[in-house]
Amino acid sequence: MSGIHSGETQPRLRLVTRGNVQLAVFEQGNPDGETLVLVHGWPDTHELWRSVTAHLEDRFRIVSYDTRGAGASTSPTAVSAYRLEELARDLTSVIDAVSPDAPVHVLAHDWGAVEAWEAVCEPGAEMRIASYTSISGPNLDHLGGWMRRSLAQGRVAGPLSQAAASAYTLLFQIPVLGTLPFRLGLWRIWPTFLRLFDRLDPALVRPAPSLRSDMVTGLKRYRANIRPRLFHPRERRTAVPVQLILNRQDRAVRPVSYEDIGQWVSDLRRRELPAGHWSPISHGRDVARLTAEFVDDLRGGAAADSAEVGPV
Template identity: 30%
Template sequence: MNTTTKTLQFIHVNPLKLAVYEWGKSSPEQETIVLLHGYPDSAEVWDRLADKLSEQFHVVSYDVRGTGLSDIPARQKHFHSDYLIEDLKQVIAATSPNKAVHLVSYDWGSLQAWEGILGDRLKDQVASYTAMTPSLDAIGWWFRREVQKNSFEGYSNVVKRMTSSSYMVFFQLPVIPELSWRAGLYKVWPKFVAQLQKTTVPVSKTMLKDALHSIALYRENMIKPLFLPSSRKTTIPTHMLILTKDPFVPRAISESMREWVENIEYTEIDANHWVMLSHAEQLAQILSDYIGRHNQSKNAA
């Protein structure tokens, strides 16, 4: 029986306080896993998986700035990926100061993490990276190449992708997305997810706040990489999870990440976008197996 308890501490990343949750403590004998959540969630979405992983690992999650118990930035520009990566670096430094961690993310957690992984900005702090969503740069390159085909198939693929991701365009609009959440979208969101994904999403007390403020992630970070994608690469070992029932993440773009990652593995899971909720036990085993192959203590021995 797992007796590891979840603890809370606040880390200062000037001028904000970030809420950081831990299962266990960093030690030379244990690998540390850092879990990075997406939109419109908070770190709470990881709890079920973290409980299972903590049987073997030191586990860390945190509320991204503007969500959960973390402070809200004063301006939209403070949601830029540069600030998000600095938050991540400080969380890692505080919870695993002497050993690189294994980063796991989905949705906007992945999109922001890729900004630190590509170009190896996090090379000294991240031993391996498991992503469930490809980078914004990869999405930008995919759109560009489909258009350059100058064919019915290419344009059709672009239209299909834009249709399935229309909410991203919606979030670029001023005021209207906020009004939608305030009008009651946050109340029906769990039912919507349950119907679409056959998964029960925990109803967070901070969901409305999280959804409202985190819209800034879309507005501050999406446009440039989609229209002017970079060609940054990484040497950090990377594990790409392909969720076969996820309507938000196109398989072709996930598979294209091998172009930007020197050392990449793929694992397919018959699951949806919130796999950490619907398939927590299976995901924990998959992560355990992958991290076991990248165990720093064993590899150094």
């Protein structure tokens, strides 16, 4: 893929304010390129994307940011401040600030992907977002609706598989108890934990100095959104072209949970990687390549289709 290399420029910091929240926004790459906005998940910061941006910065103007409750951004105390509606508005505020005159491409992972799904399913989202690449973070309404329909039709294997993979989220929603492992020191051994959980090379993991507080604060996302959206799913559609990067070894988000998502997305592509949950760290070059190929396909008017890719 042209424009991919192994260098890296130093990001430039700016602040985007929405209400009482300041978001730390970082810009790097080609100032004349199309804008690509990156949204990290829990318990990461914008640093999650280091292995990806190194391969895209010649081509794209890259914008990443610490989501509320993480890194250098504001951490509201109320659980309600972490509802998906608020998180999606943070994303659109960043887009409006960095690219007021042209839609951007979005690449998001984990809770960042959940937040971006909320944004792309808003009316008129295609005016702000030209494409969306989603990794390991479902639309919670789509997920809740799929589970309900599958169980009603007697198809229990898929929902049971995803429920087992997501069992940890039940603990995360319990006040005090849910935060206990992180307050007691899981943050100290995070790279080792990711090796055990995700088979991720600890040498690739660069925990942020704010990791402990990011872990604890970020759990408010689970408490604010999981039960309302899974138990009372809304009908959410989007005209934004969407690419799903499905990690075959993902222990948190099973690929089967996306099996009927095509009915909600008018232009959907599926690509697969032989990766675990944290593919932006373990397979940064692949994630960069697939993201750029998706943008190229859209520019060339390629028809939506499904494909599988192996390691590079």
